[in-house]
Amino acid sequence: MEKVIAGKSVDVDTNGYLTDLSQWNKDIAIEIGKEENINEVTDKHFEVLTYLQEQHKNDVALTIRGVGKSGIVDIKQLYALFPKGPLKISSKMAGIPRPKSCI
């Protein structure tokens, strides 16, 4: 289905995750962040989002453990950046599908 985020019409699934990463831009990430109660999106947030997008493009299954070992943030910082959904909310903001990982 279609949804207008940050003035742009994008395709999303029923949970609000973008289905086409090429439609993503930084304003969309900021807007989704607001919906998820992240009011200030910092450079550190974007570093994580870029990492997630790269992992997604390379078909790597995402886990918070993996992000914790990425060298960008540790798991504690990841929780601080994306409270109540370190992988779920960050993936949504990054414009990639909802993570299927259990860890």
Next chain:
Amino acid sequence: MEIKEKKPLEKVCIICAKGNLEDVYASLVMANGAVMEGIETNLFFTFFGLEGITKKSMNHLHTATTGNPAMKMPGGLPFPTMLGGLPGVESAVSSMMRKQMDELGMPPVDEFLEMITAGNGAIYACKLAVDMFKLTKADLSDEVTDIITIGEFYELCDGDRTQIIFT
């Protein structure tokens, strides 16, 4: 009238009372999964479950090779109980299982506990069991918040969207 409003879980309190590799991991996966979903999480270890938070044993947990009808040989044939009883077999099978879990990206127990507390999950040990096994706080993982009584555990389980899970 049909009630359509969803009432998502707000808190889970998970009890781990067994010390087999699979029992401890079941508790850890459920606890970490809850933390990742933004659910307040308390994880309570009691009786043999304490193996999972005792520094000396937590990264060397075993799975039972006798009395475990689900145990299979590599290739899928049933695992003979007589074989499982031979010295060293349980150890070897358990280390093989831990290796397979590692390949799937499952962290060792100490790291798993850190992941849970990193997301503000809390880990507790049961006072009665700690006393029974003659352990002290120093024997337990640094991630353990406190040694508490069952009464204190129930106090942590307040709230009408709270579930207690016994693994």
